[in-house]
Amino acid sequence: MNPSPRALRWHSGGATNTGKIRQINQDAFLDRPDLGLWAVADGMGGHSAGERASHLLVEQLGRLGHFELLGAAVEGIRQTLGEVNGQLLREARALGRDLIGSTIVILTAIGDHCAILWVGDSRAYRLRHGHFAQLTTDHTQVQQMLAQGLLTTEQAIHHPWAHVLSRAIGGDAELHVDYHLEALGDGDRFLLCSDGLDKELDSTQIAQILGRSEPTLAAQALITAACDAGGRDNVTAVVVDFSH
Ligand code: CA
Numbered sequence: 001m002n003p004s005p006r007a008l009r010w011h012s013g014g015a016t017n018t019g020k021i022r023q024i025n026q027d028a029f030l031d032r033p034d035l036g037l038w039a040v041a042d043g044m045g046g047h048s049a050g051e052r053a054s055h056l057l058v059e060q061l062g063r064l065g066h067f068e069l070l071g072a073a074v075e076g077i078r079q080t081l082g083e084v085n086g087q088l089l090r091e092a093r094a095l096g097r098d099l100i101g102s103t104i105v106i107l108t109a110i111g112d113h114c115a116i117l118w119v120g121d122s123r124a125y126r127l128r129h130g131h132f133a134q135l136t137t138d139h140t141q142v143q144q145m146l147a148q149g150l151l152t153t154e155q156a157i158h159h160p161w162a163h164v165l166s167r168a169i170g171g172d173a174e175l176h177v178d179y180h181l182e183a184l185g186d187g188d189r190f191l192l193c194s195d196g197l198d199k200e201l202d203s204t205q206i207a208q209i210l211g212r213s214e215p216t217l218a219a220q221a222l223i224t225a226a227c228d229a230g231g232r233d234n235v236t237a238v239v240v241d242f243s244h
Contacts, residue, residue: 008184016234021233028236040194045098049100068110078179085175102168106118114184123192124192127190139178190242194236
């Protein structure tokens, strides 16, 4: 809980699962209400490379201290992502690997504002007054083709390259991090998730389950529903509530 009695308070919970098909869980999450900082990372690369990447990201983000201003928090997070990006590129080169990479989606809150930062196709959603909205745009090749008008939305959903990333931490020497700032309201609920969730459940199903219970139970219910729907990938959800 944040210390100021006038500011919004937050309450959060997360869950992750290997799913029904994969042998190891390459997802990782951060749930640090003491820092107003939450994240979901989805690692990729052979053997244990993906696990290494997602866990390194979460570990380094967890080392960030408390920021007074949102702009400083965004800069601190971007700097950390840049450092991890460089480290993963160096490790991949040293080990002769093509890629040790990860997606990341981060939510950070200070007072009554928040920032969402992301790289890749892990997503942030917001439930506000019963209205469910996706706040991130996937960094995938298909999303780029959609933006260029080369595909329809329907074609994009079923495209065989739907999950081929155009950006990742550990992907390129030059890292571009997208971010979005917004004002928080009483009763807002945010969801951060890996693509193991949105591969199995459509946004109507996610919104229905998300609205049902307190954060930890909602995260667990989303994971269970994704596993019941096929569980083809690792699946992770972090849910954060804001209230006065
Ligand atoms: Ca995944």
